[in-house]
Amino acid sequence: MENSESAAQPPPAPKPSRRRNKRGEGGRLREDIVTAAAELLDEAGDEHAVTLRSVARRVGIAAPSIYPHFPDQPAIMLAVVQREFAALEQLLRSGLEQAGDDPRRRLRAVCDGYLDFARSHPERYRTMFGGVWIPALEGSSLTEEDMASLGSEAMELLAGALGECVAAGVAESDDVPADATALWVGLHGLAHQRAVSPSFRWPQDVADRIVTALAHLKDA
Known part of the structure; x- marks a missing residue:
C-alpha cells in the first residue's frame, strides 16, 4: 500500500503536443522526424529503438502523423x-x-x-x-x-x-x-x-x- 507522501505526488506531466505546422512547413516536420530517429539511434546504438511510436513520442506528434512523410520504419531509417x-x-x-x-x-x-x-x-x-x-x-x-x-x-x-x-x-x-x-x-x-x-x-x-x-x- 502506498504511503501518504507518495500518494500525494502528482503524475508526471505528458510531453506537450507539437505545434501544428503552418501550410508549407511539412518539410520541417519531415526533418524533425529524421533528427528524432537519429537521436534515438545514437542513444541506443540499435535500429530497433527507432519505431514509429518512439519517433512520434520524441517529436511530440501522433504516430499516424508520420505516414504522410514516411510509409514505414525502414523508410525513416533510409532517410x-x-x-x-x-x-x-x-x-x-x-x-x-x-x-x-x-x-x-x-x-x-x-x-x-x-x-x-x-x-x-x-x-x-x-x-x-x-x-x-x-x-x-x-x-x-x-x-x-x-x-x-x-x-x-x-x-x-x-x-x-x-x-x-x-x-x-x-x-x-x-x-x-x-x-x-x-x-x-x-x-x-x-x-x-x-x-x-x-x-x-x-x-x-x-x-x-x-x-x-x-x-x-x-x-x-
Missing part, C-alpha cells in the same frame, strides 16, 4: 542513413577543395576525411557501414536501388582521387574502380578495428601504409 552519407560526402568534398591540385594530397584528404568521419560519428558510421541496419526489403517500402545507391557519391570521390593519381603518374593502378573498392575496404577495416580495439597500439603510420599499398602509390 537517416542518406543524410549521414550526404554529410560524409560534403566532408570529403571539403577536404578535396582544401588539398589543392596535388593528386597525392587530394587522395589522402579523401582517405583521412573518411577515417575522421568514422572516428567522430561512431554510431552513425556503424549504421552506415557496420551492419547495424540491414533492412529486409520484402514487406518494406525500400528497393534494391535504394540500398545500392547509398554511398555511391563517396565512392566516386575516392575513385576520382585515385584516378587523378594514376593520370599524374604517381600511382600504378591498372583498374581504378577495383583498386578504389579495395582501398575503401582497407579504410573501413581500419576504422572498424580502431573502434572495437581502442587499447591496441596502432602504428602512427598505419593509414599511410594502407593507402600507399592499396592505391599502388609510387615512392614520392
Whole structure:
C-alpha cells in the first residue's frame, strides 16, 4: 500500500503536443522526424529503438502523423542513413577543395576525411557501414536501388582521387574502380578495428601504409 507522501505526488506531466505546422512547413516536420530517429539511434546504438511510436513520442506528434512523410520504419531509417552519407560526402568534398591540385594530397584528404568521419560519428558510421541496419526489403517500402545507391557519391570521390593519381603518374593502378573498392575496404577495416580495439597500439603510420599499398602509390 502506498504511503501518504507518495500518494500525494502528482503524475508526471505528458510531453506537450507539437505545434501544428503552418501550410508549407511539412518539410520541417519531415526533418524533425529524421533528427528524432537519429537521436534515438545514437542513444541506443540499435535500429530497433527507432519505431514509429518512439519517433512520434520524441517529436511530440501522433504516430499516424508520420505516414504522410514516411510509409514505414525502414523508410525513416533510409532517410537517416542518406543524410549521414550526404554529410560524409560534403566532408570529403571539403577536404578535396582544401588539398589543392596535388593528386597525392587530394587522395589522402579523401582517405583521412573518411577515417575522421568514422572516428567522430561512431554510431552513425556503424549504421552506415557496420551492419547495424540491414533492412529486409520484402514487406518494406525500400528497393534494391535504394540500398545500392547509398554511398555511391563517396565512392566516386575516392575513385576520382585515385584516378587523378594514376593520370599524374604517381600511382600504378591498372583498374581504378577495383583498386578504389579495395582501398575503401582497407579504410573501413581500419576504422572498424580502431573502434572495437581502442587499447591496441596502432602504428602512427598505419593509414599511410594502407593507402600507399592499396592505391599502388609510387615512392614520392
